[in-house]
Amino acid sequence: MFIFTDAIFLTSRRGKPVIQIGEHRYNKYSRSKGAKAIWVCVKWSTKACRASITTIDDTIIKTNNYHTH
Numbered sequence: 001m002f003i004f005t006d007a008i009f010l011t012s013r014r015g016k017p018v019i020q021i022g023e024h025r026y027n028k029y030s031r032s033k034g035a036k037a038i039w040v041c042v043k044w045s046t047k048a049c050r051a052s053i054t055t056i057d058d059t060i061i062k063t064n065n066y067h068t069h
């Protein structure tokens with residue numbers, strides 16, 4: 001079971017919002033608008049990892065915590 005309370009909202013060195021959960025880090029998907037946001041694993045492109053998080057108003061409502069790495 002995934003523990004949502006482990007999620008930490010951070011700002012990257014480039015000023016972009018990121019979520020840190022354990023050893024994994026997620027970037028905000030830039031095309032998402034409004035209260036709902038999609039966050040994807042930082043290894044999305046380099047490792048074809050499709051783990052993602054959905055938030056509404058910075059509350060996690062859904063996770064896909066399967067990582068390929």
Ligand SMILES: [Zn+2]
Pocket residue numbers: 024041042043044049050051066067068069
């Ligand atoms: Zn991943």
